[in-house]
Amino acid sequence: MMEFSENENQKMIRDMLRDFCDKHIRPKLMEWDESQTFPREVFTELGKLGLMGVLVPEEYGGSGFGYLEYVTAITELGKVCGSIGLSMAAHNSLCTGHILQFGNEEQKRKYLPKLASGEWIGAWGLTEANTGSDAMRMKCVAQQDGDYYVLNGTKNWITHGISGEVAVVLARTGELLDSRGITAFVVERGTPGFMAGKKENKLGMRASETAELIFDNCRIHKSQVLGNVGDGFIQAMKVLDGGRISIAALSLGIGKGAIEASIKYAKERHQFGQPIANFQAISFKLADMKTRYEAAELLTLQAADLKNRGEKVTVQSAMAKYYASEMCVYASTEAIQIHGGYGYTKDFPVEKFYRDSKLCTIGEGTSEIQKLVIAKNLLS
Ligand SMILES: Cc1cc2nc3c(=O)[nH]c(=O)nc-3n(C[C@H](O)[C@H](O)[C@H](O)COP(=O)(O)OP(=O)(O)OC[C@H]3O[C@@H](n4cnc5c(N)ncnc54)[C@H](O)[C@@H]3O)c2cc1C
Structure with a gap:
């Protein structure tokens, strides 16, 4: 049975992050947004709070929390700044999460403490210029040469592509379109032949760094393979099952921020001699925003709860991500309408x-791809 009330850890994280955001994020967020600055120092501070290794067991230097605490942390950050929430989510779920789920003991001991403390920030490279939704057609290759693999190709749209000290990279080791033809590698910054490329100039999430990873005859020792050769694509899909819960949580944060700002403004702004909140056209918008928010929250908590219990969450995390991301685009659009010209x-x-909201319907699988996942399950 799903438990809806917040646990003590969630309350503690919420209170801690409220103070943290007031001190470290709110004063600077518009400056970072304008200049597209990735504030690396914020993630060092989040590391000190244990939020760079939320799901990492304590024996590897993490906080050892579950998905409910993870959802609370991302929602709280997303409510203030989507970019910080996105980067924190990508670091925890994708790079760190992949090593946690599929790394061997030696790899976990080597990388998790650095990632969980925030000393290192992680990147995860699946997407390429010509293969986003259709990731199985990736061109980046890893050719075996004795004890090494030689990586060639480019990954695009990679969060922390420049600043990440370590990246988990998916590359082809077999035939095109063979789901057993892709392997995951851990690659450290500074490895010869591994470079950062162009940084994207984005509509939103501007303080979250998005850039290319370039591999030019980059030699990687076979000890850097995560799990078995050929298992990379299947691993990536499992990593995304958890990652999509984090994008749902991020969407909740953005939705919540938009709703709170709109309630405040609707009560303060007067037109025709009264607060605009008195007009049903405005109050019904708020009612719709809040109802969709709560539906999204329930789907997200359901996925988080199932994940905590070790159950398969592919469909529930797709539903949560799909619904919550569309909710936050809707809520933030209505929020601008409620604010009128000032909202612009x-x-x-x-x-x-x-x-910021629009990224949520795109990253870690678009809304259309979530619907494909849900429909495939319904019809199978
Ligand atoms: C800010 C940001 C950060 C990101 N961070 C990372 C990261 O850290 N690591 C990483 O690997 N990737 C990352 N990505 C990439 C992201 O996951 C992809 O952009 C996303 O998966 C969509 O791929 P695409 O952009 O190539 O779109 P496409 O796949 O080209 O899709 C274009 C449109 O076609 C639709 N479409 C495609 N196929 C189908 C289909 N079969 N049926 C119906 N509709 C379809 C899509 O839904 C979309 O509307 C990031 C992207 C952004 C914008």
Whole structure:
């Protein structure tokens, strides 16, 4: 049976992050957004709070929390700044999560303490310029040469592509379109032949760094393979099952921020001699935003709860990610409408929620891909 009330750890994380955001994020977020600065120091501080290894067991230097605490942390960050929430989620779920789930003991001891403390930040490279949704067609190859693999190719849209000290990279070791033809490697920054490429200039999530990873005859020792050769694609899909819960949580954060700002504004703004909240056209918007928010929250908590219990969550995390991300785009669009012309300026937070929200329907699988996953399950 699903438990809806917050546990003590969730309350502690919420309180801690409220203070943290007031001190370290709110004062600077618009400056980072404008200049597209990735504030690396914020993640060092989040590491000190145990939030760079939320799901990592304590024996590897993490906090040893479950998915409910993880959802709370990302939602709380996303409510203030989507970019910080996105980077924190990508670091925890993708790079760190992949090593945690599929690394051997030696790899876990080597990388998890550094990642969980925030000393290192992690990247995860699946997407390429021509293969986003259709990741199985990837071109990046890893050719075996004795005890080494030689990586050649480019990964695009990679969160922390420049700043990440370590990346988990998916590359082809077999035939095109063979789901057993892809392998995951851990690659450290500084490995010859591994370079960062172009940084993307984005609509939103501008303080979360997104860049290319370039591999040019990059030799990687076979000890850097995660799990078995040929298992990379299947591993990546499992990593995304958890990752999609984090994007649902991020969407909740953005939705919550948009709703809170809208309630405040609707009560304060007067037109025709009364607060605009008195107009049913406005209050019904708020009612719709909040109802969709709570539905999204329930789906997200359901997925988190199943994941904590070790059950398969492919469909539930796809539903949570799909519904919550569409909710946050809807809520932030309505938030601008409620704010009128002021909502269209940078004097209020809702234009940023609006720009940031759109990533949630795209990253870690678009809404269309989530629907494919859900429909395939229904029809199988
Ligand atoms: C800010 C940001 C950060 C990111 N971070 C990472 C990261 O850290 N690591 C990583 O590997 N990737 C990352 N990505 C990549 C992201 O996961 C991809 O952008 C996403 O999977 C979509 O791929 P695409 O952009 O190539 O779109 P495409 O796959 O080209 O899709 C274009 C459109 O076609 C639709 N479409 C495609 N196929 C189908 C189909 N079969 N049926 C119906 N519709 C379809 C899509 O839904 C979409 O609307 C990031 C992206 C962004 C924007």
